[in-house]
Amino acid sequence: PQHLHDNEVLAGTGLVEAGTYIAILAGTILAGWIPVEVAAGGVVLTALIGYISGRQVPPAPPLQEAQKIDFNVFTASWRLIRNTTRHSQVFMAIVAISFFWTVGTVLFIQFPPLAKNVLYASKEVASLFLVMFSVGIAIGSMSINALLKGTVSARYSPASVIVMGLFVIAFYAVCRMWPDMPGQALMDVSTFIVQPLAIPLLLSLLGIAVAGGMFVVPLYAFLTTVVDKSETARTIAANNIVNSGAMVAGALIAGALSSAGVALVDQLLLGAAMCVVSAWLGWLLYKAEKAAQAA
Template sequence: MSQFRLLRERRFRPFFLTQFLGAFNDNLFKNALVVLLTFQAASWTTIAPTLLANLAAGIFILPFFLFSATAGQLADKYDKARLTRLVKVLEIAIMLVALAGFVLHSLAVLLGALFLLGCHSTLFGPVKYALLPQHLHEDELVGGNALVEAGTFVAILLGTLAGGMLAAAEHGALWIAAAGLVVALAGYLTSRGVPPAPAPEPGLKVNPNPLTETWRNIGFARENQPVYLAILGISWFWLYGALFLAQFPAYAKSVIGGGEGTVTLLLATFTVGIGLGSLLCEKLSGGQIEIGLVPFGSIGLTIFGLDLAFASPAGLPAGAPLAVAEVLAQPGVVRVLVALLMLGVFGGFFIVPLYAMMQSRSAAAHRARVIAANNIMNALFMVAGALAAGGLLSAGLSIPALFGVAAVMNAAVAVYIYRLVPEFLLR
């Protein structure tokens, strides 16, 4: 049966819509704020726009390090449907804080709202992935995860586009705040339809110390080597994907000679690829968790990462920045887009079975805390990847060469994981 039938069922549809709207709102506000601070920085602060953009990214990701361990405990201790509704109430409050920041023209309040939005995502992460195994049968986990991953990337794309458009509009600040509030309210309404998901360990005593609890959560994950290696694989994918995504603006401008529309084209192509790959997983898996797709995915991630590096134009075209139609007419650009699309497709093959495997093989009593450990590792890998990419680019490496280095590293990581757990190579 098709995975899309889950979208008609009450045990999945309200949850899917809730997480979709949450991801949309995160990216709407985050991108709108970055665009505002990039093009209107002088009216807000004396800090350089490039520094502000990196500061905003750091503020958003910081809560994943600080509060993921606590979020995992809460998701194991309380009913996840109830927690989902409380998180949505928090999102409404955060959007009111953002509205106050725009009205008061206060950068500090807006950055505070961004930090709180990061807290909102941190709290929802363990709930989001630990809830799926409670509402879906094991033969539906791949299809459910595929829909969630595809939906999340589409929400990221649409939220990013909407944020940029609203920031560029007249009275953009108020439009951003109003849109964020409307989306948060819609998310709360959909969350009311999420069926109960009883706590697996209601007697759990919450440890507020993030350091000791983080180490304990990682310990839960390490109890099962395939689960731990699935987490490492997921974290590597987020490092790899985030490294490519972060370079899109500079790549569009300084390599293929495009403008903002070209950045959108690159992001949309990659997002469509991830969505297609994720949804194809269910068809290729035959209704079971098919971890044999993971090495297949890693091979594609390496091949098309290298292809993207070699397909990139050697020199900036004359007349840059070019319109999207002019960019598409340039030699090699179609190959770049095909490589990017396939990079997304094979990324979907790689990531969906790993999420399903992590969920199905984690002990129910501390599944949310294992997912919290995964979120912490994801954030750590993404920060490490951003620092490494920044260092290599500062040392004079070109963006296409950076893509090539990342692809070679991807092959090395894949060989390391598959040597440790040959089970990944079985289909």
């Protein structure tokens, strides 16, 4: 936000999110085609390119005096989260984003076993799911900027995450209708894609990701515009800490459901239910936004 005008922050956030997922997509595709030795060198090369690119960013000096560093990770993290979330809009945005990543983590964990055990497809098909998810997030990230015309607002967030939940239910329904193929060799991408239900399945997944991108990008932009510019870095840091905890929680929930014998397909309904909670949080955030504008 120190480099952008207020009406550019949403577009900038969308570009960051889109670029992130396109990079994940490129890495996922490339990883399937190159040997491990080349991949190791590629990681170092990519890190060097990132370092050189980062050095080109114009200076963004701190807007307040330097603070003493607390080297206790736990107390420092807790204090950071507590101080950052005292702002009601920031708190609700962080919680809503965290719920989104919990849903995303549950889905990501389920892709490989779902592809193998339910759809009778190979790991390359699971990678195809990641491709669709990454492309969808990128599309959603850019689309919401066009809808909001650069204005940072949670106006469309509740509706977006409800649509996301509906697509999760559609994805669940298609998986339930998938024909049973016991004993058959796992399908590669070319064989999978010609199955009658493959296109509805992929379109449902794309819809989940597009709606998810439209939901989460304005919330990220909130974190850098609602607070004072001197607090934005700490706000993003607090959000990342909470998001990481939410991802771990999502992984634990998915593992617990599997251990309890809940079918992989039925676990998708958890994601749909969590979308309802996210929509409620998005609605509360929009109400707080309108109240702040009226004040």
